[in-house]
Amino acid sequence: MEAEIFAICDYSKIQDDKLNIFGVFDSLRVKELPLVHLIFFIAGRVRFEDGEMGKYSVRIAITNSSGEEPFEPLILETNARINIGFPVYNFCKILTNIRFNKYGRYSITLHVNEKPLKSIPLIISPLM
Helix, strand or coil: CEEEEEEEEEEEEEECCEEEEEEEECEEEECCCCEEEEEEEEEEEEECCHHHCCEEEEEEEEECCCCCCCCCCEEEEEEEECCCCCCEEEEEEEEEEEEECCCEEEEEEEEECCEEEEEEEEEEEECC
């Protein structure tokens, strides 16, 4: 299995088995802390090989530079069923009112069956 797409964005939607992603970003520059980001999405696509069909646990964890998880992990779908003939799993998850109390680099990691597949940064920095 492979994470073909994994992104933080302004908006995402799945329509007709197509993953639509708009406004991809990896950093936020803010005037002051705490930052309460009203709305953003985490979206992605995992491709499976034919022999990997079955049930999967999909989870997203956000960690800070100290390795702490300041937010509860996101459970997207505890039993994602991957159908034969369409070996991809598209997902998008809306996050609202997420509060960042510290500047720095956060890592957002996609896990499938507790195996980390892909990690992307989110950098919170002061506006200069």
